[in-house]
Amino acid sequence: MDPAPIGPERAAQTRKLTYRDFVRFPDDRQRHELIDGVHYVTPSPADEHQVILGNLHYWIRAHLQRHPAGRVYLSPFDVVFSMFDVVEPDLLFISTERLGIITRRNVRGAPDLVVEIGSPSTRRRDEDEKLRLYDRFGVDEYWVVDPQEQAVRVYRRRRAALARVAELLASREEVLTTPIMPGLALPLTHVFER
Numbered sequence: 001m002d003p004a005p006i007g008p009e010r011a012a013q014t015r016k017l018t019y020r021d022f023v024r025f026p027d028d029r030q031r032h033e034l035i036d037g038v039h040y041v042t043p044s045p046a047d048e049h050q051v052i053l054g055n056l057h058y059w060i061r062a063h064l065q066r067h068p069a070g071r072v073y074l075s076p077f078d079v080v081f082s083m084f085d086v087v088e089p090d091l092l093f094i095s096t097e098r099l100g101i102i103t104r105r106n107v108r109g110a111p112d113l114v115v116e117i118g119s120p121s122t123r124r125r126d127e128d129e130k131l132r133l134y135d136r137f138g139v140d141e142y143w144v145v146d147p148q149e150q151a152v153r154v155y156r157r158r159r160a161a162l163a164r165v166a167e168l169l170a171s172r173e174e175v176l177t178t179p180i181m182p183g184l185a186l187p188l189t190h191v192f193e194r
Contacts, residue, residue: 018037025039036133053075060072090116093181113181118147142162150170151169152167154168170188173189
């Protein structure tokens, strides 16, 4: 299913939705997000997505237990960037220095790292609209995980903007590292392991 705006098309939408509207969306086990006041909904993730998400969380959490540097969270956990921009990344990391943005109900501000596990129906949004959103609000690093290609595209803040710095492939047995979690060395074969 293509994640598309709910209701009228963006060009015809007369009013931007806000976080106040967002909290009234139904709890229907789908992902609801607002990007620039436009409501997007994506069906619950499939098996492959969940396996990859579980693997990422397991390995990052294990690393953080040995090298405390912050907290890692799985979706659903709302990230509120503005009253018009509320997303539920698949996984996010918040460094110890930024823990103050975490509230009981959501995150209010930019995580250090955001991870989205893509699908053919979300690819354009993940690498276009969400990339611009995360860039605009100051996310330091953004990983787009591609299950079909068993690849991870890494965007990192360079010269005040997110830029692609790597495309890593499990088929080449590449290892994912990041300066925001020193010492993390995550083989992509572990990320895509079933």
